[in-house]
Amino acid sequence: MLNWLRRGRGSRQSTSAVQVETASCAHLVLMPRWDAVEHMGKAELATGYKCDACGHDLTREEGQEALQRGSRLFGT
Ligand SMILES: [Zn+2]
Numbered sequence: 001m002l003n004w005l006r007r008g009r010g011s012r013q014s015t016s017a018v019q020v021e022t023a024s025c026a027h028l029v030l031m032p033r034w035d036a037v038e039h040m041g042k043a044e045l046a047t048g049y050k051c052d053a054c055g056h057d058l059t060r061e062e063g064q065e066a067l068q069r070g071s072r073l074f075g076t
Helices: 002-010 016-024 060-068
Strands: 029-033 048-051 057-059
Touching (some): 048 060, 057 060
Antiparallel strands (some): 029 048
16 A cells, blocks of 8 residues: 555656646546545545546545546556
């Protein structure tokens, strides 16, 4: 669980190339993130999401909208 969170955060630097990708990305696979360690693993308590494809950070509201449009959580 912790391993993939670290990998997702560390593997991508924010560059202008990422921004271009973000514009055309549908954010189909979202990695939830949590502010409180004790909430980790509980999707309903996620404070935000990060797109696995483009690395874009989504707010909790944006992430839930994307999930309703058919996106899925990372690992599901
Ligand atoms: Zn994306």
